[in-house]
Amino acid sequence: MPTYHLNVNSSRKMVETEADTPLLYVLRDYLELNGPKFGCGLAQCGSCKILVNGKAINSCMIPISSIGDAEITTLEELSDNKGKLHAVQQAFVDEQAAQCGYCLNGMVMTAVGLLNSNPNPDEMEIKTALQGNLCRCGTHTRIIRAIKTAAKSL
Structure with a gap:
């Protein structure tokens, strides 16, 4: 093997x-x-x-x-060894952008990847980046708001 x-x-x-x-x-x-x-x-x-x-x-x-x-x-x-959350994770908590958790890993990792390549995305760029993630809870507006919040804090 x-x-x-x-x-x-x-x-x-x-x-x-x-x-x-x-x-x-x-x-x-x-x-x-x-x-x-x-x-x-x-x-x-x-x-x-x-x-x-x-x-x-x-x-x-x-x-x-x-x-x-x-x-x-x-x-x-993403979080540091002292328990401090990454800015995207913290923004998801602050904006209450998660519910069932099915999409959470994908949404957070997609947001981090987006902000790595584009530190100040507009709403359409965020929506385009998130297209490959299914969310059944309907927290899309909070997710977008969380990513905008994270972008400001990075």
């Missing part, structure tokens, strides 16, 4: 698995990281979003063999 060396959450991790194993399974099952969620398994819902080199991607369809030395960041890495 092949061995892979991953850069995950500022640490080097070694994993033995088949080349076609989805990155989501490696993160959850082998590395016990619970931020990314299994939602649809088809890259349609956004629940499995992570950052790869600062860009938000769906991890459910990415085989581990394609990651190489990329820097992987999951929800667990």
Whole structure:
């Protein structure tokens, strides 16, 4: 079985698995990281979003063999070691932008990825970035407000 060396959450991790194993399974099952969620398994819902080199991607369809030395960041890495939330996480709390939690990982990781590349997005840019995330609770206006709030504090 092949061995892979991953850069995950500022640490080097070694994993033995088949080349076609989805990155989501490696993160959850082998590395016990619970931020990314299994939602649809088809890259349609956004629940499995992570950052790869600062860009938000769906991890459910990415085989581990394609990651190489990329820097992987999951929800667990966003807050600092002292318990202080990332600005996006804090804004989601402050704006009460979460309800059931199905979309939360994807929304937060997408927002961080967006703000990494565009620190001052307008509402249309935020909506466009969020298109790959399903939310069934209807908190869209609060999510957009939270991302705007986070942008101001970063």
